[in-house]
Amino acid sequence: CLLAAFAPVQAQTQSANPISLVKNSDSLVLKVDPQLTLKPGTTVIQAEQVSGQPDRVVHLDHQVEVTRGDLNFTADKATYLQIEDQLDASGNVQLRRNGDCYSGDLMRFILETGVGYVHNPSYFLAKNNGQGRAEKIEFESEEKAKITNGTYSTCDGLSPDWYLKADTMSLDTGIDTGVAGKSVLYFKGVPIMGTPSWLKFSFPLSGARHSGILPPTVGHSNKGGVEFGVPYYFNIAPNRDLTLHPKFIARRGLQLGMEGRYLGETYAGESAVEIIRDKLTETTRYFGTSIHRQAVMPNLVLSWNMNKASDNDYPADFSNSTNKTAQRLLVRDIGFDYYGSFWNASLRSTSFQVLQDITAPITAPYERLPQLTVHAGQSDVWGMDWSIDALATQFWHPTLTRGIRTVVNPQLSYPYIQPGFFVVPKVSLHAASYQIEDPLTSKTNRLQRTVPSVSLDSGLIFERRASLLGTKMTQTLEPRLFYVNTPYRDQRDFPLFDTALADFNFAQIFSENRFTGHDRIGDANQVTTALVSRFIEDNGAERFKFALGQRFYFNTQKVSLDGKTNPSRSDLLLAGSGQVSDTLNVEAALQVSQSDRQTERSSYGIRWQPAPKKILNLQYQFQREVLKQLELSGQWPVAHRWYVVGKSNYSLQNNKMVEGLAGFEYRADCWALRFVAHRFATTNLSNNSGFSIQLELNGLARIGFGSNPVETLKKNISGYQATN
């Protein structure tokens, strides 16, 4: 018993109990030695004074202790009826079983069946630290107990910070569930929530997943006013669950939300839907999403990712996180993938719902209705790697040139790889055929293009023992050369279905084509040079990496998307990252233009995590003429039990806070309070701002998922750890 008030110290000594009565099946036997090894099911009765009729009734007085198996009673006074197997105890009665404990004034208990009652009890359940007091507890079986006019809390002590008070409560330790009748929830002595008797309020008696109410969230937003949500979690089965999250939004009405997850041997997925009859717009507004993946046959997988919003502004009006508002394309993708022995094929259809913003319209992307892809390849066939990609796609756009494109792209390489060096010569062919149609004139046209390409990749790996920051490590030096030759083909008449200039980075400079997609094959007569150095600890972990790379062009590139011609050298890439110490990580990447010595793109980041739940992130992102922003985020304990959380995403280009979040968490032993305020841009002119408050009472309800403050913090603050 952890309740000190109900756990009298056991001062029993052997000398005080010289006599034991041992019940062996049907007779009571006097035993002098209490250390005797007992058979399971044996009842051991001890007391300072024992009287009565050994075969029928035993009266026990002073420091009574009765033990059978994992059951243990203590009391001032007791009577044991042997035939009924019934114990009547009074005065400081205590019953202990598997770490659970019940104490009271008066108890009746049938040892065999576990049926009985206790008056004025207090109780303690070991699994979830559940405890409380009551008028009466009736034991219905070994696992079930019914509490009359009782309390329940997971806080220790006689005056718990929170407790549930109910006219009836049924505790079932077998299924780890408590169900309360008419109940009132008190926090710091103040009633904060009440439930009527018809609503059976259930709570978990262990940390396991359990159906029940999730911590309610109260908040306010500039778009909806006061908000109040009480999610309900259904633990349908170990591999499926459902969360209902009704939310009352003062200015708009009642929003109904539902989120389900499931996992089977051959399938997995999750779906969510939200719907509201909006009082402001006087329309029905909704958002739905469904992700599913299923093996319909051993090698055939069906998968989809479908999203739909009722209108352009739905995420901006109802979401309290940039994760939904920042993405203005909702994908609708469905298809089959087949995995063969050395080949795979997929048939997919992809389209998008564009959430338009009148102040900054978005050009809709092409839709693929559908796309058939076949990839085949094998490595190490007489030392050679081969692959063929074939694609056939029907591209559709409401206003731009539509068409059907077929592409065949065979590649053959001969990698020669040794521990200290590698050489990979490769030849490839890119053949494409277009059948295009102008949507205005309905004029059709056929276009064809075949582009061969040869490349040679090569590199050396040197190593030495080196010392860095006082640690002996292996340092590598890896120079690499990559030559590509691709002839020029005039591609000005070809549409741009799925093609753009790729980001310039270390993955890109070792690709043959500077474009991503299949509509442009860049002419090339160029060599990429790069040098990488790594510091590797003796356990094989990479501690630091430094890299620099640049491309040199031997010709003037003619294939271009914007008509710009290239200088003789590409931008210079520089990158470094590593773990300075156990708590400090740094990374930096820089792309410098060689024509005007200006930074094209850069990224710097520092993460400092001196202890769990103590983290600071600083990140700077720059893209010339697009983006210049500084982000600071973190979680930090400021006082005992108090944590501050925050994030600021500031655009130095527009001198504007793009996203800001601030909050605190207070963590007590048996509850936590969270407050999170946030503000983020949703369009050029408008912002979302608001706050939410959540009180989590440990053990009464688990923290759910979806739109609650913990989830918002996890998504916004890299490295955030929930305090409870």
Added chain:
Amino acid sequence: CGFALRGAVVFPFQSIYVGLPESSALGGELKRNLRANGKTEVTSQANNAEVILDVLGETRDKVILSLNSQGRVREFNLIYNLKFRLRDKAGREVLQPTTISLKRNLSFKENEVLAKEAEEALLYRDMQSELVQQIMRRLAVVRMEAPAKLD
């Protein structure tokens, strides 16, 4: 300055089973690199191998890295996490669960979403190759205990 061409990589085990499905691209590249020294056998059955590489988690996350002043995504962070361990035949952990985490930046524009899809695939392939090299470095230095004696 002390640099010498890297010598042959000798793994402290003769045979290994890689616990990734046949269709896994990561598994394919890893097996190929393990076989490259010509001395390590990659078995197709777990019970034939001296050590077993268990993949405890392989996750790919795409998180928003930066927003423009209209609150739209302009950069994503692609994060590739792999958690694995190495066991010997007797089930003892030769290499404790180890997580390797790699990330890449990807710029984004709504009208280029199809092009960015192909670029994302390129960046994941690039991370996959780096992941394989880092796994190889870890495997090359594991300490094998003496084989368990059978009574």
